[in-house]
Amino acid sequence: MTIEELEQIAESVRRENAKFDYEVSVCMDLACASQGSDKLRDALVQIAEASGKKVLVRRTGCMGPCSHGPLVRVDPYKTFYGHVQSGHAAAIVDRLGGEPVPDLQCDLNEHFDSQMRVVLENAGYIDPEKIDDYIARDGYKALVTVLMEMTPNGVVHRVTESGLRGRGGGGYPTGLKWATVAKAVGDVKYVVCNGDEGDPGAFMDRSVMEGDPHRVIEGMAIAAYAVGASKGFFYVRAEYPIAVSRLTMALREARRRGLLGINICNTPFSFDIEIRLGAGAFVCGEETALIASIEGRRGTPKPRPPYPAVSGLWGKPTLINNVETYANIAPIMRNGGKWFFSIGSERSKGTKVFALSGKIANTGLVEVPMGIKLREIIETIGGGVPAGHKLKAIQTGGPSGGCIPADMLGLGVSYDALMAAGSIMGSGGMIVMDDTSCMVNVARFFIDFCRTESCGKCIPCRAGTAQMHTLLTRICNGSATMADLHLLEDLCSTVKETSLCGLGQTAPNPVLSTLKYFREEYIQHIEQKRCPAGVCKFEAVEVTA
Amino acid sequence: MSDAGDVKTLIIDDKEVSALRGQTILEVARENGIDIPTLCHVDGLGDVGACRMCLVEIKGSNKLQPACVTTIFESMEVSTNTERLQKHRRTILELLFAERNHICSVCVANGHCELQSLAQAQGVTHVRLPYRNPDLHVDASHERFTIDHNRCILCTRCVRVCAEIEGAHVWDVMGRGIDSMIISDLNDPWGESSCTRCGKCVQVCPTGAIFDKSKIGDPHPKYPDFLPYLNLMREAK
Numbered sequence: 001m002t003i004e005e006l007e008q009i010a011e012s013v014r015r016e017n018a019k020f021d022y023e024v025s026v027c028m029d030l031a032c033a034s035q036g037s038d039k040l041r042d043a044l045v046q047i048a049e050a051s052g053k054k055v056l057v058r059r060t061g062c063m064g065p066c067s068h069g070p071l072v073r074v075d076p077y078k079t080f081y082g083h084v085q086s087g088h089a090a091a092i093v094d095r096l097g098g099e100p101v102p103d104l105q106c107d108l109n110e111h112f113d114s115q116m117r118v119v120l121e122n123a124g125y126i127d128p129e130k131i132d133d134y135i136a137r138d139g140y141k142a143l144v145t146v147l148m149e150m151t152p153n154g155v156v157h158r159v160t161e162s163g164l165r166g167r168g169g170g171g172y173p174t175g176l177k178w179a180t181v182a183k184a185v186g187d188v189k190y191v192v193c194n195g196d197e198g199d200p201g202a203f204m205d206r207s208v209m210e211g212d213p214h215r216v217i218e219g220m221a222i223a224a225y226a227v228g229a230s231k232g233f234f235y236v237r238a239e240y241p242i243a244v245s246r247l248t249m250a251l252r253e254a255r256r257r258g259l260l261g262i263n264i265c266n267t268p269f270s271f272d273i274e275i276r277l278g279a280g281a282f283v284c285g286e287e288t289a290l291i292a293s294i295e296g297r298r299g300t301p302k303p304r305p306p307y308p309a310v311s312g313l314w315g316k317p318t319l320i321n322n323v324e325t326y327a328n329i330a331p332i333m334r335n336g337g338k339w340f341f342s343i344g345s346e347r348s349k350g351t352k353v354f355a356l357s358g359k360i361a362n363t364g365l366v367e368v369p370m371g372i373k374l375r376e377i378i379e380t381i382g383g384g385v386p387a388g389h390k391l392k393a394i395q396t397g398g399p400s401g402g403c404i405p406a407d408m409l410g411l412g413v414s415y416d417a418l419m420a421a422g423s424i425m426g427s428g429g430m431i432v433m434d435d436t437s438c439m440v441n442v443a444r445f446f447i448d449f450c451r452t453e454s455c456g457k458c459i460p461c462r463a464g465t466a467q468m469h470t471l472l473t474r475i476c477n478g479s480a481t482m483a484d485l486h487l488l489e490d491l492c493s494t495v496k497e498t499s500l501c502g503l504g505q506t507a508p509n510p511v512l513s514t515l516k517y518f519r520e521e522y523i524q525h526i527e528q529k530r531c532p533a534g535v536c537k538f539e540a541v542e543v544t545a
Numbered sequence: 546m547s548d549a550g551d552v553k554t555l556i557i558d559d560k561e562v563s564a565l566r567g568q569t570i571l572e573v574a575r576e577n578g579i580d581i582p583t584l585c586h587v588d589g590l591g592d593v594g595a596c597r598m599c600l601v602e603i604k605g606s607n608k609l610q611p612a613c614v615t616t617i618f619e620s621m622e623v624s625t626n627t628e629r630l631q632k633h634r635r636t637i638l639e640l641l642f643a644e645r646n647h648i649c650s651v652c653v654a655n656g657h658c659e660l661q662s663l664a665q666a667q668g669v670t671h672v673r674l675p676y677r678n679p680d681l682h683v684d685a686s687h688e689r690f691t692i693d694h695n696r697c698i699l700c701t702r703c704v705r706v707c708a709e710i711e712g713a714h715v716w717d718v719m720g721r722g723i724d725s726m727i728i729s730d731l732n733d734p735w736g737e738s739s740c741t742r743c744g745k746c747v748q749v750c751p752t753g754a755i756f757d758k759s760k761i762g763d764p765h766p767k768y769p770d771f772l773p774y775l776n777l778m779r780e781a782k
Contacts, residue, residue, distance in 0.1 A: 281721065283721075298717075298718065302593075302594070303593075303594035303610075303611055303614045303615075305615075451722055451723060452721075452722055453721070453722065454721065454722035454723070455721050455722065455725075456699065456718065456720070456721045456722045456723065456724070456725030457593070457595045457699075457701075458594075458595045458596070458597055459595070459596055459597055459637050459640055459641060459644075459698075459699075460597055460636075460637055460640065462644075462699070462722055462723055462725065463640035463641065463643070463644040463723065464640055465722070465723075466644075466677065466722070466723040467640065467643065467674050467675070467677075470675055470677075471675075487673055487674065490636065491636070491674075493633075494632075494633050494636040494637065494640075497609055497629075497633060498597045498600055498609060498633050498637065499597070500594060500595065500597065
């Protein structure tokens with residue numbers, strides 16, 4: 001494969017598309033598909049054919065605003081239709097070339113205009129099962145250019161220069177990680193993609209894997225070249241069957257096009273990827289547990305150091321990055337590290353994809369430059385809290401994160417700012433809560449999650465989260481005393497400081513952050529047996545863990 | 546290993562000590578008479594860093610590190626017994642006592658139990674946490690030994706000794722989190738498992754969870770000290 005050949009493929013796709021006057025893209029991502037977008041697509045194809053109009057009906061990955069699904073975009077007009085059912089197909093095709101269908105049209109200009117799409121640049125524009133669609137949008141250009149023109153050191157340097165930090169949640173500088181693996185001594189090295197997304201309310205990685213799988217594969221191949229690896233593993237949770245099938249197909253297509261395999265682009269570089277399925281354990285997103293799981297062992301974390309960069313899969317140097325991190329690599333290679341560095345805030349560069357959910361008008365996927373104010377995400381892009389209720393808090397970072405109160409909407413979204421506020425960036429879940437949410441109950445929900453997802457290896461996480469859950473349950477059902485609250489705080493400190501891996505070390509965060517901003521609510525529960533949000537029922541029963 | 550470049554000097558609890566490169570903090574501390582409490586560690590088995598009793602403070606890092614798996618480096622300054630560490634150790638011990646059903650007075654290991662003596666040494670006088678009182682079974686199907694899950698602290702010493710030393714890998718862990726259980730084979734009764742009846746797990750079990758049936762009613766001290774010697778002799782061959 002050469003740049004010229006890529007260009008030829010792109011040209012032929014463009015020529016093919018130019019035969020049509022209209023492009024009707026149908027979102028077939030999970031949220032839309034579950035509301036019948038597959039039937040809608042079939043109807044559109046049939047009716048378009050019968051109409052005699054030159055219409056290209058395209059299946060795409062997630063377009064973003066899931067709450068408006070099933071979504072349809074009509075080009076060249078950039079018209080969005082929301083809540084489209086198969087019965088609407090005739091009207092849509094009929095109005096092509098004329099005024100849009102009034103009842104269906106949804107105004108998403110404000111929603112999209114405030115976003116900046118790098119990772120999601122292809123989302124909604126390509127058919128995820130067609131490699132040529134991806135190539136037509138500059139796909140694999142970065143990989144081929146890197147192999148033809150750059151040294152591995154040069155690639156690492158460019159990633160370092162970009163300021164990219166790990167998107168899985170930790171925010172570790174990606175360039176530094178790559179440099180460490182590149183320098184590690186070993187004849188065999190591995191590249192791993194962590195697609196074990198498991199935070200409640202997070203679906204960024206799923207949408208990227210399902211909607212633009214080649215982007216992640218390209219990022220992994222570039223990473224493999226940079227660090228000197230020839231084998232990659234794609235670790236995807238089994239709960240994402242569509243992602244698995246799209247990735248399987250994408251890998252096959254990439255091999256067929258000679259973009260994976262032996263002597264890629266006639267260079268000495270060889271690389272291929274195997275998919276490994278997670279068996280439903282949240283903790284397998286932790287890198288040492290993920291390694292154990294790929295090796296076929298029980299998914300439990302190991303103390304670090306040694307870090308996987310030095311001793312990972314089967315004791316070999318291993319590079320592990322998150323889906324979104326890899327998805328950023330191709331654009332960085334194409335546009336340069338300085339371009340990426342110019343986006344974002346002081347110490348958090350580039351964009352971040354967030355999965356907006358909860359009490360907000362536009363739930364779905366959004367991508368924003370780092371440093372953007374929370375207010376803009378919630379009010380402008382998210383469309384605010386539906387009428388009749390008041391914003392209470394925003395939960396970020398899943399079970400490792402915390403709740404940011406409504407009066408902190410001026411906060412700029414960056415790794416450091418969120419950390420200082422008692423939460424974390426995390427992988428990108430953002431749950432909006434209004435005045436019908438009880439913060440004690442929210443904390444209890446997340447501790448319950450950590451309790452059931454703890455692997456059980458270290459004592460503070462295994463028994464500590466169970467005890468915290470007992471104490472929080474007491475607070476929620478009105479049987480707690482202030483002594484229980486102090487005990488809870490004590491446990492938070494021990495679990496946070498002494499747990500073996502990130503799961504336990506961050507498990508107390510939802511409790512600590514709600515205690516920090518909503519302590520009064522805890523005290524009302526304990527002293528007045530009153531739940532301000534009206535969620536908790538006070539039946540004074542004794543509970544044990 | 547023994548050339549001069551491999552010798553490092555460091556400070557543990559204000560005491561200057563020397564050590565070989567690659568040694569762990571725990572090894573060096575114990576060589577120098579500094580006691581760091583441990584539960585899952587036992588000399589002669591691979592370490593897992595799971596019980597978190599041996600956490601120490603290292604100057605320059607806010608993060609606590611397990612002494613059993615953290616290797617020393619030149620000019621390292623380690624504190625093994627600060628107030629912060631003592632508090633966490635007591636809380637972890639309390640968590641263990643409240644997790645299952647530990648009733649020392651009726652336990653076969655009473656007086657010879659590492660959990661019991663550690664709690665006494667660390668000054669645990671009360672358990673503030675609610676007892677969970679889980680409903681757990683006792684597997685007495687084996688002709689010589691018994692495993693009482695009520696007394697198990699999931700240190701996985703039995704799992705490791707069986708896999709690493711005996712080579713049988715009869716024991717493993719099932720389930721996760723608070724529901725984790727030690728199982729023999731694929732959760733078969735111990736007596737019907739592939740157990741080789743070597744009894745190594747009995748000797749390394751720190752509590753009365755795994756015990757010799759013939760010792761019921763008698764003092765039941767455990768003797769895990771055979772492990773380093775066994776390893777040494779195997780390596781010498």
